[in-house]
Amino acid sequence: MMILSLSTKAHLFYLPFSSQMLEETLYVKNSHRHRNLIKYLKDYIDFISTKYPFWNRTSGADHFLAACHDWAPSETRKHFSKTIRALCNSDVKEGFVFGNDTSLPETYVRDPKKPLSNIGGKSASKRPTVAFFAGQPDHGYVRPILLSYWGNNKDPDLKIFGKLLRSKRNKNYLQFMKTSKYCICAKGYEVNSPRLVEAIFYGCVPVIISDNFVPPFFEVLKWELFAVFVLEKDIPSLKKILMSISERRYKQLQMRVKRVQKLFFVACEA
Structure with a gap:
């Protein structure tokens, strides 16, 4: 252009x-x-x-x-x-x-002077948490459903929180992103979520729970090759859906997440 x-x-x-x-x-x-x-x-x-x-x-x-x-x-x-x-x-x-x-992609820039600092995460084999989410629990109708089924440590493999409490003992938001296989991108009041780009930044496979959402750059990116889409009605089966993905398939998804990172880095640098 x-x-x-x-x-x-x-x-x-x-x-x-x-x-x-x-x-x-x-x-x-x-x-x-x-x-x-x-x-x-x-x-x-x-x-x-x-x-x-x-x-x-x-x-x-x-x-x-x-x-x-x-x-x-x-x-x-x-x-x-x-x-x-x-x-x-x-x-x-x-x-x-x-x-x-x-x-367009939306994300939270944590350091405007160094927007690409602290990006990346653990390799596929060093991500012990199956899935992670933390966000305002009362934003929209999807998150309360997600938390009712999977919140409050109902399942040790899925770390699903409302507002993430800060303490020296607890992992912080970015640590969870960097050590989880899948990062839940559940809609709030609107379909889009900054977590989608954050997940990509930290090498976490996005799990999009947001019916009617059109993901960024959909004209050129095949999102199904590096993300997982879960219908809102299938939230009760979330763990079953994620656990049905083979380790080989997961590693492919994560590898492709790393490949598409550069597209979002360019947008961030601009």
């Missing part, structure tokens, strides 16, 4: 705005209404279409935006219906359109 100074030679036009800044500056706290944010975006498009000729030629089909806020799909659905949307909250039920929209 090249950035051009002559707009007449451009194939695509970027729409620069921050979905996060919209929330921070315009959203009325606890109002649960986004109308003023949507109106702001409509005014933004009206301004662009009046000042420049390019939007009106295609109704925005050759324009694109990138937005990682949870609200971005609903806020851009009406006035950006033909625009290419790169979204982190890539939920089919919330209007993600195959062939038009694309899915």
Whole structure:
């Protein structure tokens, strides 16, 4: 991709705005209404279409935006219906359109100055924990189900926690990621989870429990080759599903996780 100074030679036009800044500056706290944010975006498009000729030629089909806020799909659905949307909250039920929209990775950068520090983890043979999850237990409907079946040390092979307690005796979040075979990426309020990229960073095979989620870079990555998908209704059979994966198959999955790491590293470095 090249950035051009002559707009007449451009194939695509970027729409620069921050979905996060919209929330921070315009959203009325606890109002649960986004109308003023949507109106702001409509005014933004009206301004662009009046000042420049390019939007009106295609109704925005050759324009694109990138937005990682949870609200971005609903806020851009009406006035950006033909625009290419790169979204982190890539939920089919919330209007993600195959062939038009694309899915972006989301993660938590622990050290902005050294984003790739402390990555990696144990080899496949040195990961004693079968599966690990820790996260806010009351976010969405999937996590309470996961915790009701597998939380509170109901099974010694599955380390499934709500909020992970910190102590000198307990492993911390990253240690679990680095020493577990599978890392559970269960949806919260929305389909996407930063844990997905974190799992890849630490060499842990992602287990995606999030129906209707479109994973990042799905156009070029065959996720079934390095991740495990578990339907929400199959949470009661989670251990059975994971234990049915042979050691040989698991090692293949983990090896491929390491291979795709570089794609997410480039995005992080950028």
